Amino acid sequence: MAKAKSNTLKLKFDSARNYAPAPESKSAAKINARYDLFINGKFEKPASKKYFATINPATEEKLSEVADANAADVDKAVKAARNAYGKTWKKMPGKERAKYIYRIARMIQERAREFSVIETLDGGKPIRESRDFDVPTAANHFFYYAGWADKLEYAFPNRNAQPLGVAGQIIPWNFPLLMAAWKIAPALATGNTVVLKPAENTPLTALKLADIFQEAELPPGVVNIITGAGATGAAIVNHAGVDKIAFTGSTDVGKIIQKAIAGTGKKATLELGGKAANIIFEDAAIDQAVEGVVNGIFFNQGHVCCAGSRLYVQESVYKEVVRKLKDRLETMIVGDPLDKNTDIGAINSKEQLAIINKYLKIGQAEGAEMYQSSAAIPSKGFFCRPTIFTNVAQSNRIAQEEIFGPVLTIQSFRTDDEVIEKANNTPYGLSAGVWTDKGSKIFNLTTKLRAGVVWANTFNQFDPTSPFGGYKESGYGREGGLHGLYGYVRF
Numbered sequence: 001m002a003k004a005k006s007n008t009l010k011l012k013f014d015s016a017r018n019y020a021p022a023p024e025s026k027s028a029a030k031i032n033a034r035y036d037l038f039i040n041g042k043f044e045k046p047a048s049k050k051y052f053a054t055i056n057p058a059t060e061e062k063l064s065e066v067a068d069a070n071a072a073d074v075d076k077a078v079k080a081a082r083n084a085y086g087k088t089w090k091k092m093p094g095k096e097r098a099k100y101i102y103r104i105a106r107m108i109q110e111r112a113r114e115f116s117v118i119e120t121l122d123g124g125k126p127i128r129e130s131r132d133f134d135v136p137t138a139a140n141h142f143f144y145y146a147g148w149a150d151k152l153e154y155a156f157p158n159r160n161a162q163p164l165g166v167a168g169q170i171i172p173w174n175f176p177l178l179m180a181a182w183k184i185a186p187a188l189a190t191g192n193t194v195v196l197k198p199a200e201n202t203p204l205t206a207l208k209l210a211d212i213f214q215e216a217e218l219p220p221g222v223v224n225i226i227t228g229a230g231a232t233g234a235a236i237v238n239h240a241g242v243d244k245i246a247f248t249g250s251t252d253v254g255k256i257i258q259k260a261i262a263g264t265g266k267k268a269t270l271e272l273g274g275k276a277a278n279i280i281f282e283d284a285a286i287d288q289a290v291e292g293v294v295n296g297i298f299f300n301q302g303h304v305c306c307a308g309s310r311l312y313v314q315e316s317v318y319k320e321v322v323r324k325l326k327d328r329l330e331t332m333i334v335g336d337p338l339d340k341n342t343d344i345g346a347i348n349s350k351e352q353l354a355i356i357n358k359y360l361k362i363g364q365a366e367g368a369e370m371y372q373s374s375a376a377i378p379s380k381g382f383f384c385r386p387t388i389f390t391n392v393a394q395s396n397r398i399a400q401e402e403i404f405g406p407v408l409t410i411q412s413f414r415t416d417d418e419v420i421e422k423a424n425n426t427p428y429g430l431s432a433g434v435w436t437d438k439g440s441k442i443f444n445l446t447t448k449l450r451a452g453v454v455w456a457n458t459f460n461q462f463d464p465t466s467p468f469g470g471y472k473e474s475g476y477g478r479e480g481g482l483h484g485l486y487g488y489v490r491f
Contacts (some may be wrong), residue, residue: 019333022340028177029117031204034065037073037227038210040080041220047072052229053221054203057124057344058337066203069226074195074235077224078095081166081193082241084221090163090191093221094150101149101188101403103216105142108135108181111212115205119177120168120337122204124346124382125300137462138181143481144464145185148485152190155482161489163191164267165243168236171206172249173199173348174303174404180206182479184223184245190488192244193222195467197236200229201349234260242266244488248305251402251428251473269477269487271305271404271469274430276451277423278308278459279413282316284435288457290324293408296433298332298386301344302406303352305474306431308459310399311410312419322390325410329373329386336378344375344406345384356384356405364400366410394422402428416444423471424450430470452478 034051036043050068055061069077089097106116115132115138125134152161167187171179178200187194198206210225226232230253237245237260244267247257251273261268278296279290296308313321337345347353364370368389375385384406392399392409399409413419423432432451434442440458452470455461462468467483469475477487 001365019341021336023336024117024120024338024340026117026121026338028113029121030114031064031118031121033202035067035207035227037067037069037077037189038207038225039073039077040224041085041214041218043210046070047076052200054122054201054255056121056179057348058378058403060381063121064204066200066207066223066227069228069232069235070126071235073226074232074239077195077226078166078168078236078239078241079194080221081224083220085163085165085193087217089188089222091195092191093154097188097191098146098149100216100218101142101146104212104218105139105146107212107216108139110141110278112136112139115177115208117338118204120345122391123173123176123202124337124348125303126342126345128301128340128342134175134178137464138178139180139219141178141185145189147190148482152485152489159491161190161491164488164490165192167194167244167246167488168190168239168242169194169246170233170236170249171196171198172303173201174300176202177205177209179248180209182248182484186484187246187488188222190485195224195226195236195242197226197228197233200227203227206466237261243269246487247271250374250442254475267487269375269469269479271477271479272430272473272475273428274305274307274470274474275308275310275400275402275426275428276306276308276431276433277312277426277449279312279419279423279435279445280314280317280321281434281438281441282314283435283437284317284457285321285437286317286324288319289435290328292421292433292435292457292459293325294328294332297408298344298406298435299460301347301384303348303404304460306453306460308431308433309403310423311408312413312422313410315412322388322410326371329371329388330375332373332375332386334373334375334377334383334385346387347384347405350382352404353372353382353384356403356407357406359398359401359403359407360387362397363392363409365391366395366396366398368392368398373421390466416441420445420448427473428470429472431455432484437464
């Protein structure tokens with residue numbers, strides 16, 4: 001009798017995704033060839049007469065020239081802010097301030113596409129992230145704090161909250177527009193005026209925001225935007241006319257600022273580095289957890305202070321999680337940030353890419369096993385494939401130091417107490433994540449993890465109504481929510 005042929009279809013897993021390009025148009029964004037400083041409601045040439053280039057990290061092409069402010073420019077901006085504070089903004093009823101803040105939020109919404117394209121061109125992040133997260137969340141912060149502007153007596157009952165005066169605000173390059181909104185909105189709602197310095201790598205959306213301030217007819221001097229590098233930021237920090245410093249950036253710079261303002265009476269909010277632990281228990285929904293881990297570390301190329309860069313997996317599911325993570329990495333598209341298919345865009349700068357590559361070498365030299373996706377990357381621009389390290393020791397530098405890139409370290413654990421000890425064994429304390437099916441386990445860990453924000457069965461969830469911030473070397477103070485108002489008032 002002849003043997004019947006098998007009709008079983010043999011399938012081979014192929015992770016390659018060859019999507020047709022779906023680029024967003026650059027024409028949606030209007031970028032000037034040169035930008036001056038925004039002081040007292042209008043653009044003015046810098047006293048330094050110096051400009052520097054800002055480039056597209058995906059193509060290394062020059063986008064624009066931006067003014068390099070010196071101490072004289074900072075002084076002029078602070079004086080404009082002080083004048084606007086004393087004569088206009090402080091005296092304005094809260095409901096009138098709210099109208100301006102609400103108008104700014106609506107204008108951001110109306111020009112959301114342009115902001116998204118500029119953010120992607122200047123910073124290298126995928127257009128999907130700029131479009132779906134950065135710009136809407138920035139607008140939502142202005143909406144939220146517009147609601148508080150005439151309700152401060154309810155925010156601080158029986159305490160007679162008063163504005164501080166002039167707020168000097170220094171923001172980083174990873175979320176330029178969103179960080180500007182985080183800082184400007186609560187400052188304006190509480191009656192303060194602002195001198196803002198965006199990062200020298202990514203100044204363009206802040207300068208585009210200045211256009212909106214003009215169109216919204218915000219009183220001159222209420223918000224001043226000056227561009228420059230570290231020396232410009234130092235001039236703001238050290239200026240005697242600044243009453244409050246709000247800084248988001250590296251821990252090292254945060255320590256310098258803390259020393260500089262000691263004894264001056266200046267109030268400060270510092271949101272600094274992080275090395276967040278993401279913890280998967282054996283009873284977690286593994287596929288959901290793997291997706292959350294991917295979002296936690298590879299969102300915005302890992303350029304996130306609260307990125308879940310340390311993964312701890314319970315031993316019984318360790319191999320399964322690592323296998324699924326490797327499979328998931330193979331589906332991720334690295335490339336043109338303006339392409340809507342792209343998952344991982346460009347590293348923000350040549351300097352940051354060099355730092356990431358340095359840590360990749362350190363990790364291998366320490367004995368960890370490195371796995372990178374096989375994704376093709378462009379020949380020009382600053383790109384890094386998503387990377388995971390296994391066989392990592394708690395003492396390894398890649399497990400202790402902030403890399404600020406798409407690099408994940410993975411360790412295993414057996415018991416709750418063990419993972420709590422490992423997760424807390426870091427100088428940072430910004431965020432953490434817990435993945436489990438047990439509510440009791442969630443509550444147990446959230447009370448013992450030494451982090452300012454702990455997410456349960458999710459990661460990187462932000463809302464204007466929710467406070468964000470850390471402690472230890474991750475800084476102090478909170479941004480967002482009712483707590484975000486505290487940093488801009490005195491009693």
